[in-house]
Amino acid sequence: MDERAIKKVVLDSGHGGEDPGTIANGITEKDYTLKISEYIHKRLDEMGVPNKMTRTSDVTLTPSERPKKVQSFYGNGNDVIVVSNHINAGGGDGAEIIYALRNNDTFARKIANEFENAGQNVRKYYQRRLPSNPAKDYYYIMRDTPNNETVIVEYGFADSTGDDISQLKNNWEKLAEAVTKAIVEYAGGKYVAPIDSNYYTVKSGDSLWSISKKFGITVDELKNANNLSSNLLSIGQNLIIPGKDLDAIGKEYVVKKGDTLYSIARKYNTSVDNLKSINNITTDSLAIGQIIKLPSTSNVASDTYIVKKGDSLYSIARTYNTSVDKLKEINNLTSNALAIGQVLKLPSSNVSENVVYTVKKGDSLYSIAREYGTTVDAIKKLNNITSNTLSIGQKLLLP
Numbered sequence: 001m002d003e004r005a006i007k008k009v010v011l012d013s014g015h016g017g018e019d020p021g022t023i024a025n026g027i028t029e030k031d032y033t034l035k036i037s038e039y040i041h042k043r044l045d046e047m048g049v050p051n052k053m054t055r056t057s058d059v060t061l062t063p064s065e066r067p068k069k070v071q072s073f074y075g076n077g078n079d080v081i082v083v084s085n086h087i088n089a090g091g092g093d094g095a096e097i098i099y100a101l102r103n104n105d106t107f108a109r110k111i112a113n114e115f116e117n118a119g120q121n122v123r124k125y126y127q128r129r130l131p132s133n134p135a136k137d138y139y140y141i142m143r144d145t146p147n148n149e150t151v152i153v154e155y156g157f158a159d160s161t162g163d164d165i166s167q168l169k170n171n172w173e174k175l176a177e178a179v180t181k182a183i184v185e186y187a188g189g190k191y192v193a194p195i196d197s198n199y200y201t202v203k204s205g206d207s208l209w210s211i212s213k214k215f216g217i218t219v220d221e222l223k224n225a226n227n228l229s230s231n232l233l234s235i236g237q238n239l240i241i242p243g244k245d246l247d248a249i250g251k252e253y254v255v256k257k258g259d260t261l262y263s264i265a266r267k268y269n270t271s272v273d274n275l276k277s278i279n280n281i282t283t284d285s286l287a288i289g290q291i292i293k294l295p296s297t298s299n300v301a302s303d304t305y306i307v308k309k310g311d312s313l314y315s316i317a318r319t320y321n322t323s324v325d326k327l328k329e330i331n332n333l334t335s336n337a338l339a340i341g342q343v344l345k346l347p348s349s350n351v352s353e354n355v356v357y358t359v360k361k362g363d364s365l366y367s368i369a370r371e372y373g374t375t376v377d378a379i380k381k382l383n384n385i386t387s388n389t390l391s392i393g394q395k396l397l398l399p
Helices: 029-046 065-074 106-117 164-170 172-187 208-214 219-225 261-267 272-278 313-319 324-330 365-371 376-383
Strands: 008-013 051-053 080-088 095-099 122-126 133-137 149-157 199-201 238-240 252-254 291-293 304-306 343-345 356-358 395-397
Touching (some): 008 065, 080 172, 095 106, 106 122, 106 172, 208 219, 219 238, 376 395
Parallel strands (some): 008 051, 080 149
Antiparallel strands (some): 199 238, 252 291, 304 343
8 A cells, every 4th residue: 555645644642641631430541542542553554554653651741742743753734634532521421523623524523423333422523712812723732733634532531421431441442443444544545344353344234133143142232232222333333243252153154146165165265064064054055145154264274275276286385385295195195186175284384485465456464464364463574574555566475
């Protein structure tokens, strides 16, 4: 992903050091703003969105130091988004977003929408003027970051009379992910939902009833886990699936017209026997709309390979840094002939340094890592790269 094509982001963790901010109900603002910023920073890195943090530890930043720190990273251009994270106080309930007088409400409204998708009610998104000079912003972080698009995000009230205390303590990552999604999409990046063991991303045609049925829970359990007051869902919304580890049970595939167990097994690099085993089915017949559990990465043996069209013993041996003779030996093969769908054992010492991926438009290290069942750090280490920037046509070795 070309960093020049998307906006740059500065994450400001409100308060810090000698200034703890709001303290109530076991919530200390400076601690929450830091961990929220760290979460968003990590996620933006994964999706290739350039970003920096004003503080990475519990340090004091004065009102004069903080704006200077903000603009020390990417300057004072309007291609820089500044997100100042805060926890509110005053006995209210719900999130608030304040945007600068120099900007319109597009970004603030987007954050508000994502908060609502995440189950957090939004009190308002608004601008606030300095009483002594209404032409200026009330907050110094906005006044002193000229030209940048600066917003203050209040995730909830630490002294709330509603559900904010529970939201902040139990769902702060979900709220941080909501802001992450808003940032990435507004900045011009490609948002990729997090790999999370108990989240489900709403797709077209989903309903609370169909999702609850899919995961063997009730609609009420689903609503309670996500603090939903209505049955309305939006495409792309992330839902917590209570008591379910989606990675542990594997992903799921909905059978479409023309599918066979063989075609599904081939597509997901597994075997027909494995699919039949984990789905407790004894026949090869499938019904359109039938849900087939897929083996999770933890259930797929790392020392096996499913033969695909075009494979040869030579190409497989080369990919996995071994020899044709070794493959034939451990698989008791007497010829070089292979069958599509055939399961081959790989030497336990196999290393896949020779798997090469060509970067395409819209790719990020995170999306590639997710597709190939690895991590961003593993790809960066293997390719000796320190940046998340990718260029179309770039060759990457994949572990």
